[in-house]
Amino acid sequence: MLMTLLIVTLVLYLASAWMFLRQVAQTPETLVASGFLKRFGLPLLAVLAHGTMIFFQLERDHFDHLNMASSLSIVAWLLAALTLLRGKSAGMLLRPVIYLFSAFTVLLMILAPVDWGATLSPQRGLVIHIVLSLLAYGVLLLATLYAIQLLYLTKILKQRRAGVLSHYLPPLMSVEHYFFRLVSAGTILLAIAILTGFVFLDNMFAQGQAHKTILSLIALAIYAVIVILHKVRGVRGRVIVISSVVASAILTLGYFGSRFVKDVLLSV
Numbered sequence: 001m002l003m004t005l006l007i008v009t010l011v012l013y014l015a016s017a018w019m020f021l022r023q024v025a026q027t028p029e030t031l032v033a034s035g036f037l038k039r040f041g042l043p044l045l046a047v048l049a050h051g052t053m054i055f056f057q058l059e060r061d062h063f064d065h066l067n068m069a070s071s072l073s074i075v076a077w078l079l080a081a082l083t084l085l086r087g088k089s090a091g092m093l094l095r096p097v098i099y100l101f102s103a104f105t106v107l108l109m110i111l112a113p114v115d116w117g118a119t120l121s122p123q124r125g126l127v128i129h130i131v132l133s134l135l136a137y138g139v140l141l142l143a144t145l146y147a148i149q150l151l152y153l154t155k156i157l158k159q160r161r162a163g164v165l166s167h168y169l170p171p172l173m174s175v176e177h178y179f180f181r182l183v184s185a186g187t188i189l190l191a192i193a194i195l196t197g198f199v200f201l202d203n204m205f206a207q208g209q210a211h212k213t214i215l216s217l218i219a220l221a222i223y224a225v226i227v228i229l230h231k232v233r234g235v236r237g238r239v240i241v242i243s244s245v246v247a248s249a250i251l252t253l254g255y256f257g258s259r260f261v262k263d264v265l266l267s268v
Helices: 002-025 028-033 036-060 068-086 095-111 124-158 172-200 210-233 238-265
Strands: none
Touching (some): 036 095, 172 210
């Protein structure tokens, strides 16, 4: 059953990505006529199948372990779900990338041994910390994708190279507005996740945890500065966008860097 569900999930994600890539060459009238099922039905089914895959994969090990592959797949599922819930044009260019990335993480999750990774404690506080951490990372990673899209849109509009994409490009202000909303929400979630770590975990600066904690705090500081500068002084533009990409890279290194060493290098 798991292999059948895997094939269904991969086909749905690949079909969704292909569908959105084909829309680049279509006119606005054709896009409207493409129908709800093609534009949102397939991605919705893919997200539902992906979520079911994650549940069954973790259930195989009785929810005892959470490895890097499963964590990455959960983050990808969050990205796909968030873009689907958005349902507007601001993230249309990102959807094929997110769907392909999600398909890759589903395959990676199935290939990785289920008993890899950190042992999950039944302690409720630890579960809350993990859920908040993954949710914060997913929101901030989506903000990073919007930041990259913002840089791309600014570049092609300045150089007047939109061409066939002109009818398909989301409004620049809409992308920027949603980017700052994501950064603000993600920063709050990250702060709460780190706080729950200090409350529920024995020692956030213990061996094996210190670098993750330090890098997460650095990323949080950068995100907090971005939010404050934008809210108080209205700062925006290239520097803010690049700073968010840097913060996301630091956060990724802190979480998945340690997971890669523990789950892959030390398991060989």
